[in-house]
Each structure stands twice: as structure tokens, then as C-alpha cells.
Amino acid sequence: MDTFNKAEITRRGLLAGTGALVVSFSVANALAQEPAQQPAAPAPAKPPALPGSLNTNRFLDSWIRIDADGAITVFTGKAELGQGIRAPLIQVAAEELNVEPKDITLIGPDTAQTPDEGFTAGSQSMQNSGTAIRNASAQVRELLIAQAATQWNLPAEQLKAEGKTIVAPDGRAIGYGALVANQFLHVEAQPQSRLKSPDQFSVIGRDLQRLDIPGKVTGGVAYVQDLKLDGMVHARVVRPPSYSATLKSLDAGAVEAMPGVISVVRDGNFLAVVAEKEYQAIKAMRALQTEAQWDEPANLPDQATLPSELVALEGDVGTVAESGTPSFPNGPTFEATFTRPYIMHGSIGPSCGIALMKDDGTMDVWSHTQGVFPDREAIAQMLGLPEDKVRVIHMEGSGCYGHNGADDAAADAALIASKIQGRPIRVQWMREQEHAWEPYGPGMVTKIRASVGPDGRIDNWIYDLWSNSHSTRPGDAGSLLAGRTKSNPTPLKPPKLSISPSGNGDRNADPLYAIPNRRILWHFLPEMPLRVSALRGLGAQPNVFSIESTIDELAIAAKADPVEFRLRHLTDNRAADVVKLAADKFGWGKSEVPRDHGVGFAFARYKNHAAYLAVALELSVEPETGRVRVIRAVSAIDSGQAVNPDGIRNQTEGGILQSISWTLYEAVTFDRTRITSTDWSNYPIMRFASVPDSVEVHVIDRPGAPFLGTGEAAQGPTSAAVANAIRNATGKRLFDLPLTRERLKAAIGA
Template sequence: MNVRIRFNPDAPTNPGRRRLLVAGSLTVSFALFPAADVLAQRATEDAAPDATSAALGGLPGNLAGTPLLDAWIRIDERGEITVYTGKAELGTGISTGFIQIAAEELQVRPEDIHLITADTGSTPNEGYTAGSHSTADSGTAIMHVSAQVRVLLLESAGEKMGVSAEQLRIRNGIIAAPDNRTLTFGEAVSGLDLRRNAEPQSQLIAPTRHHVIGQSIQRIDIPGKVTGGASYVQDMRLPGMLHARAVRPPSYGARLISIDSQVERMAGVVKMVRDGSYLAVVAEDEWQAIQAMRALERSALWETSAKLPTPATIYETLLTLPRREIQVAEQHGPAQSAVRTLHGRFTKPYLCHGSIGPSCAVAHLDRGKLTVWTHAQGVFPLRGGLAEMLGMKPEDVRCIHVPGAGCYGHNPADDAAADAALIARAVPGRPVRVQWMREQEHTWDLFGPAMVTDVRASLSATGHVIDWQYEIWSNSHNQRIDNAGRLLGAQYLAQPLAPAPPKPIPMPEGGGDRNSIPLYSFPNFNIQHHFLPDMPLRVSAQRGLGAFMNVFTIESFMDELAAAAQVDPVEFRLQHLDNARGRDVIELAARQFGWNPRRARHAGHGVGFAFAQYKNLMSYLAIAVELRVVPETGDVQIERAIAAIDCGQIVNPDSVRNQVEGGILQSASWAMYEQVQYDSERIRSYDWSGYPIMRFSEVPLHVEVHLIDRPGAPFLGTGEASQGPTSAAVSNAIADATGRRIRDLPLAAGGRLREFTFR
């Protein structure tokens, strides 16, 4: 059974905070301000103008960066509607959601809207598609532009029909007067100039009148994916297209000494591309390119120099690396006497993105203009990096997003695009498709950083947390394309480009310190981030960034504190939580799970609970997990995972459930099984046997996601909400089943529990 509860949008929310995102040479700022109505998504029953944005002197969503209406929506005189977004479809369903938002505000059918996503030649520049910001930022912009265009269409139609705009109604894209005269959108838009700036106020459709928003309409990207249709950049085939493979060094920083030039004479080989230590081969078909790549791999002579840290002592290494100290947050309340103090240190290994489809890109250099089809998450920053790498003008480079078969974070999609661009330059006039191999994807991934967290907390005589001391050791979680040197291929050219130095992401978004501030009410706390600029392995953004580890630590330790206070874990959380919306999701998840504080504990059977608000700014999610541990083997089977989420106003309920379900499985896989294998010279987990992920036999037997809908409230984003809470809930359930707390991830390396014995 799935429960969807609708709440008043006036419900309180946490104070928002300001975020600044720097993408290459472009600076895009997004604002999240106090109160639930700030994003101007509220509307009254009669669709009165929303004045909240005007009062704050800003434009809603991402309109501040691109304020022109016709940058977002265009309607031609045939009435065809095209909506533009700078965000990329990564499998989250945002394309369908944006169509629903625009259709609702324009009062047309979803099938009447054509959506164009993430194309430097036609869409707004919205930076990266990351951090669960797509609907909150781009969706909000599309909603307001659509509402304002609707008003302009009605005004234009009113002038043409000789009646006031207030007397007109729109039904399925037809504008009707009281006397039944009608105009199409195409007729109404004739003579209407939409090249004007958006206004801070919008006459939004009242939530009570919604017919499209809030409905689980079929996602537009699913049919092709389930029927084997061309859905991904990996499926692209262009006329006259060549196939290419890059030849990667055996280890970080290796220098190419010599190659066998005879490879260029192999059947089908068109060209061998070498620039310093960058090496690739181009052929007429894919198999010929693979054969030539393998021949080059066998014959190439490399000088290696990589020295990687000892895996067995990696966490000690992190604790001793040079660091930049960042005081994340602190609060000093009244001093209280502590009756008990607990301490714990938690560790997380390097994690691979494990994209099911290895990275791919297609590039075509034609008459001095370069077009790149890519599954990168930021086509505009990528365009800047490619232009710098090739010495071209940015306006001569066009990057078009095409979905890739697996992403969620900074995987090698940008690097594959750089390969395609470098190789296309060597064979101008013909499109070139570059497909990475599995071992390249795993070996040269930008891993999620290894982390260490340390927490010390004290309890009062009443069983309340009175002091919380928290530390984080982490590398950068963002090595996206600030400059061309961040592209792998550019680092191996004869004139190599150095990557921009790593920088921490400021809070409240945060990088390694994302979600490090507990949402709970602790009178005294201190959070310290030891930012580590030196990166032993190649790392960057992975879904949720530091939130995965920080929520895992916080919520695991909350269970330890609850046990010390002899209070039920759910009740313990509620005792420390003043946030009304947070309490709502905790209570809903516990109720739907059938959480029983007085349950009898049985060895081998455990239940666990966890909660977080993503970034303390976005969606609230609570989850309860039930699992069994096989006494003879230590194998773990998750039997049930029951989650509740509040992501503000829901556009497509089924899409929200899809995202939370997928996040639960991915987070459980990270927590249970995944870790990068390496030695002192190179990465060793170069295939699925070396880097196992959750298999079908290990998927939870039952997953439910219950929704709290808040019509008219801001969109809060869904994609990463379940990453942190799931890992902690699984860990808490294992501790309940075995009587032992495991603080080092993965919990079940090799498929079985560490330190396995029942207590």
C-alpha cells in the first residue's frame, strides 16, 4: 500500500541559506531564502499574483541568470510550443516533470509540449545538473515563465477579440471568449514579442486547480529504454561516423615512451592519434578500433611513476595529510552536567560510480566548428574546458546533452567528450564516436573520496544530547571542469594542462561537510572539516557528496546514543527534533513500517531507522529497514525498506517513488558491498568481479515509498534524499540483529558481515 498525504503549504520549514556555484568562468548564483513561500510557488484559489519574489527583489528559480521569456519558451504561429531547460536528463525523470509544469501553467496537454534539454546552442546556461536542484531551480523558472506567457497570450487574445483578458479561458491550448469565439495559441502569439524579461511576480494556477502537476503520467524517456530503442549517447550512429578508442596509461602520471607505428596499417584503421602521452586510434568500425587499441596496449612502452597510498592504512594516511581547517558550525549553549559520553570513529572507502554503460561521446569537427554529443552533467562548463584544451573560441564549440547509460555524479563523461574532441580534430569532416571500455571506466573513474568521521557526544541525566563534537577528514568532492586541466586527456598532451587546484564547496551545500550539521536540537555543538587538498586517488563528485558518509555517521551514532539512554531510536530522534516537517516524515515512516518500540529482539533479525533533510535545505526523508543475517555465513538479506519523503510540491508521484527506490538500492549497495581496490601502483578493481555491486539476489524483497505532498510549496528535489538515511538504517538494523556496531564501510565486504559473531 502507498500513502500520499497532502499538507498545508503554510507548514513551517527551516530557514534557507544562500548558495554560490562557480562553474568554470561562469558564476551562477541560486538563492534559497527563509520561509516556505520564497520560491514563489504559492497561489491562491483565484490565482492571485505571487508577491514573495518581488518583496525579496529577485526572480524565482534560475530566471536571474537567464531572464528572457523566450529563452525558456517559444510558441510559433502554428501554435507549437517548445520549452528549453539547461538541465540534463540523467534518468531522474526531470524531462517529464518539466513538461508537466509547463503544461499546467500554459493549460495545455503535456503532449503539446516539445522539450529541449542542455544544449549550448539553444538552452539557458544552468551550470551543472547536480545536487537535486533541477526541479527546484529550472522547474521553478519554467513554471513562472509558463504562467507569465499564459497571461501575455490572454492579453494578446483579448485585444484581438475585443474583450478583457479576465473574460477569457484556456482549454487544452484553445483560448475561448464568453461568446464561444476561439483563438489558437498560434493566432494569439502572432505579433506578440516574448523577447522580454520575466517579472518577479506570476499569476500561478492555484494548486486546487491542478490537473497535470501531481499526476503520475508516463515518463517520456522510458518507452525507448525498455524496448531497446535508441535512448543513450552510446546508441548514436551518424552518417559516415568513425569509431575510436583511447589508449590509457597503465597508472596515474605514466609517460609514453614509444609505440608500434605498424598498428596504423591494421585493417580498417584510419589514423593513430598521438600528442605527447595521449594516444588513440580511429577505425572504420568499432571492432577494428578495439583490435587496434589492444595492439597498441600490448606494444606501447610507458615510464611509470605512480605511488599510491597503502590500502591497509589509507585512513591513517588521510589523518596525516596536509589540511585546510574549516569551522563548519558551532554553538555554545548553557553548560550542563554529562552523565555519559560516547565516542566513535567511522570510515568510508573510495567508491566507484560503477556506471552500467561505460562513458561515450560523439564529436564532429566541420569547417572549424566542433559539435560534441555527450552525457556530461554540465554542457556549458564542458564547452569552456574543450575550447581551452583545443585553443578554440567557445562560440565555435557546441555541446549537446544526450542521456548516458548510468551516471549520478562526476563519472568520466567529460573525459570521453574530451577524447572525442581531440580525436575529431585529427580527422576533420567525419563524426567520431569514442566508447570507453569497462576497465577504463573503472580504472580512470573520478571516485567518491575516502573519508574519516569522528564524533563524541554527551548525554544528560534525562537522556538528552547536551554536547556534540564532530570532525571530518575528506578530499574535495568536486573536481568538475573549472579549467581544461580537469579533463583527463588534457593532462597527457605534449603540452599538458594542469588541473585547477581543489577547493572546498562552501556550506550550506557543502562537499565533504554536506549534511554534517545535525538537524537535531543540540544545545552545544562543534563541527570541524579537515579539508585535504592532496588527493591520493582521482576523486570528484558522487551522488550526495559528503552527505552519504555524514548522515551514515550521525544516524548510526544517534542509535548508539539512544541505546545508552535506554530510549527507543525513533522516540529518541523525536525528542531531539523541533522541525515539524522532519517529525512528519519520521512519524509516517514509523507508522507505515509498523515500528514497535516494545518489540522482542531476536538474534539474526534486526530493524533500523534513520532520518535526514538533504543538505538541511531540501527533501526530508525517513526510512525503516528490516533484515536478516544468516547465522552460519554472515550473509545479509534486506527484507523490507519503508521510506517516507517530503519533497514539497510533487510534480510526478511515480517519478518521486522511482528516485527514492533507486537511491535506496544504490545506497544499500555502497554501504554493504562497494570499495575500490588498488595497490601501491595502480587501481585493481577494473571490472565487476573486482568491484561488486548489489546483485538482483541481494535487492530488498520489499520497498515502499510514502509521499507527503505539499501543494503550492517549493520543489525541494528528490534524487539524493535517500542516500544517507538508507546506509544508516541498514547499519542500525545490522547492529540490532547482531548486537555489534560496525563503523567501517562497507559493512559486508565480500558479501558477508565484517567482525561477524552474534552478541
């Protein structure tokens, strides 16, 4: 064959060549005044949908790595936040790979290593990551079997995976490591996987000890707060005294001369000090606070009239759900307004972040963020760096479940590190900073009007809620305190009303009960008087509190038992199952309730498409003091296929306790200028003396069913069950969270 050399082609050669060259074109197109419209190229075929997060991270080696020595590594983009997610993620991989959990190393969120799964939120880790890992593991198992079948010239159906090896009928075995080479697993996942059936499970469904506990109880490096890096120095940020304060003047000379101080960093309204040792940084921070002078306007709302102020901020209205035409004849009607204050994450360990700007211009950041990829995007934007120059590595923080100060502490460290290169910068927030500056769960107002028809069923339901957006998470520099306070700040993007199946402020605002005539509206508040963002459950807790309190009142109006009344309106058998199981295990209606005691019941399906949970509880009330103490709580939960039942019980127990704390104690306080609940005395949470004597969690396993998540299912039903039990004990309905001693005492005396 003649070689074809582009360098030898000439115009003369083209015209005089021995072959024939035909050049054709359209005269019409050549003479046209406007270019002719070319036929549109066919749209590329849409790739098939893949299970869970495989759909956005489609290659198997994004999830599974097998080394030549047989070591197995599983990658997840979902963060361990205390929910114990590491154990069940390992379990689903071990099950499908036919190995033991101890054979697997799990690597959590890291922008340099793991798939991008966005935020760890909404109780979706098992739904998204668990589903992806299980399917990826099953497909890797089948690839290993196929590879061994090829080597042995045997039908794949005759081989089986067993203990990190592929085994043939004649006893021959070959290890997983010997079967992998080069890019063996760099293949796109398929829509269908050959998953094991429930009767084949040996790992899924059994209790597995949480992997994160040993370090936490032995003083190991369990949290980012424990991390120590070579050459690390300590920084403290001087926050403005209030949201709108601006730095007027600063004399930092004396602070810069203090022992151990490396630098005072000022960038616009961002102010920090860096020192060799942590206590030196704290002392310098206190001195710097004294030297800084701030202009501080008084522009916070009046807390005494907060509900009316929130209602007045309405900027848009969206319809969450509607059916029929609500109208109110002469039957029993209940009408009420419920309120929730701003509440904190209240992380036991204040937020912490570490950042290192390296000599090559890249930056590493260690953070307990719930989204390493969105946090990388925001930090890179704040610093004006390409995203590939920033790496964010997740380390667990001591307390979270939502958007607390983790991302801000990481951004603080990153901004300081960009000015002091070559040494890891550790930023540790102080308690008063955590309480004053973390994004809170939004204050909310709900109004409800509902009636019962002659048949004893709910016939009309009108529900209105007033709320900000429940998420101002990173992804943009304006979501970071450092990004908003430095010079040339990035403003926070204005939040917009968005109604989706997952819900936001409207999460669980539409009752799961069969109600023929209903209308649910979200009155959206674009302005945020206090800084707010995602807190465990988003709007589900106040919405379920309002709905389930109303359900009890309607049951009373219908002269019906509260449990039977709920079952009367449930058409979902799985919902009915958790209601019946919780009531049965509690002994609902089987014994007399002692004087000054009350029992309460509540139910919800989280997001109306995730886990089902019902809870019954008993509490005591001291009429003289107004003190309420929950004595026992019994719950039933159905979160689909139960991978690690102990983890489900653990999460549900924790959710019940946290919700009791929200319900009875917690509220952010403020004056017209500043947040005032800046310590645990001004922001009380439930203490050990108030923990119930017993908390039971009964898990309904659904082998083979999709994962539904667990972590946030208990928040709303528990709040409502407490309110309903107080109503049962005292005959008084409380409408305003928290249900404090003072409010209860006032209601009893009214």
C-alpha cells in the first residue's frame, strides 16, 4: 500500500494526480445571501438510567477497586455524620462480592478519590450510595466470574464467588486479585444487576458493629477536631458581634507582638489571628476582639412578635398539594396556628477546619462538610482558584445532621492558608461563635383548618405554612461566611420558592391520610432575618407536629381513639403496619394512665415516600412547675430492606431523643441587634436526667424492598406525640414550640 504523506500534497498534485478527485458543492448554497439551514444532527442517545448514584458516576471503578493482592476498597461520596452509614455500605458490598465485611476498606468523601454524590442529606445515603455500591459490587462479581470462566474455558454458570476467590466445580480456585489487571473495572455499569435474593443473604440483615465507635471511646483520632498535621499552626477568627456589623477600625500592633503570634489576617470584615500554639491563638483572639471597633445596626426582628413578623415577610406562594374543593359545613371543625422558633444544630464540638496551601499552588482542605464537591466549588470560587487546584477531604465532626458551621470553618482555614502558605492552618470555632453564627433551622408558622364529616372521617383540610428556604448550602462563595465578609465579597444568592417531591420547608406538609378535600400552600419568605439552612428533617418536624396535633384534635371531635382514627384514614398497608406495631408494643389502650401522666401517638412517612415511622410515648407532668418528662417511648419503623437493624435502631433512638429536646427545650434567642443564646445556659438542650427510662425501636424488615433511609424519620412524629401526650395529661393543647415549663404552667393555670 502506498503511504499517504500530507506534507507532499500540493495544489498541482491534486489537479494533476493520476487518480480522480471529485469535489462537489452546492451552487445554490454558494450563491445564497444567507447560509442555508443545515439538517440538525441527531441528538445523542440518552444513556440508560442506572440504579442509585451509579446514574451520575457510571464506571464501576468509581465505586470498587480490587488490588493485585486481593485487597478490596469501596468508595462512597456519602459522609459519616454519626448516622453509622459506614457499616451498612460495607455490608451491601460484602454481600454481593461474597466476602466478609472485614475484607473491605471503605473510603469516604474526598474530591480526589471518591464519586461525586453531592450532599449527604435527606436520609438518602442508602437509597443513593447503598444502591449504587450494591449494584456495582454485584456487577464486579459477575465480571470476575466471567474472567475466570474465560481463563478456565468453563461456563460461567458453573463458577461461584466465595471468600475473595472464584471457585470451579473441580475445586480449582483463583483469587480476585489474580483476575484484575490494568483497567479491568473501568467499564460502564449496566442498568440491570444479578443481585442476590433475600434468601441468599448472609451479611445483609445482620447486626454489624459501627466502625466509627472505637476511636470515639478510646480517645483516638475520630474527628477533624482531633487531626494533627506536621507543622500545623492554630488560627482563631474574630467574628463580627452581629450579622450586619462592619469593621470600623483596628489597631493590631499589640496583638502582633504577643508571644507565638505569626500573623493578624484582615481581609475586609474578615479578621483572624494565627499563632504557633492553640492557647496563644485564643489569647490573641480575645485581645483582637478588644481592639476591633465595629459599626453595628439594630436590624433584627422583635422576637416577641416573631410569628407575625415572619408572616409579613411573605414574598411568594406555591401550591404544595390540592384535591377536591374544601368547604366547611356545620360539622366539627378545628382551627389553629402553630409556631416553631429558630433552632440550632447545637453541635457538641464546635466546627473545625484545616487547610494547607502547598508550594505548587494547590490547596488541601479537611472538613466535616456534608458535601465535599460543593464545598470545593465554593472555596475555589472564593479564592479565585480553578476547582482542580482545591481538594476537600471529609473527616467526621463531633455533631451535625445538617448545614452547621463545618463549611464555614473550612472556608476560614482556606482563606487564611491562602495568605500563609506551606503550613497547615487549623481553625477551631469557639462555643459562642458556633451558637451565634451557624445557620439555624428556620422559624416557621403554620395555620390549619380541618373538619370531620358525619361519617367520622376528615372531609376538609386547609393548611398554610410560612417559611424560608431550608437550604443555603455551599456551591457558591456567597454561602460561606468568609466569602461574604472578605473584601470583594460574594453575596448570598437569593433563595427562590421551589416545590419538589423531596420537599423543603413544605416537607411533609401534605398529610399521608386519605382526605378528599385539601389544599396546602407554602407562603415563601425570601428574606431571612436570621441565618438559616438545612437542619435535620427540614420542614418535616414543624409540619408533622402541626398535622399530627390536629389529627388528635379531630379524633377527639369524632369521639374516636387516636390510633383507630389514624388507621381509618390510611390506605397504605405499610403505614398501617407501623401504626399497629407501635400501638401493640406500647400496650396502647390496655391500661389506665396514672394521674398527671399522659400518652400520645403520632405517625408520618418521611417525605411521604421514604421511611414509615409511628411512635407512642408516656410522659409525666408536674402541674406546680410545668416540668415534662418523657418516661418511655415505643416506635416502629419500616425503612425498606434492613441492612443493619442495629444501625436503624440506633438512628431512630437518637432521632427520638433529639426531637424530644427540640420539642421541650430548644429555641434561639436574640434582641434587635445580636443573637443572645450563645452558650448552653441560654440554649438549653435535654440533659441525661431527662432522658426517658426506655426507648424501644421495632424494625419492620422488608427483604428485597428498596432502601428508604432512616435518619430523619423520627423527628416529626416524636414532637407531635409529646404534644399529644401533654394534651392527654392536662386537657390543654400547646401550639408554640418549644413546649416549655413556662408555657405549660401558663396553660394549666389559664
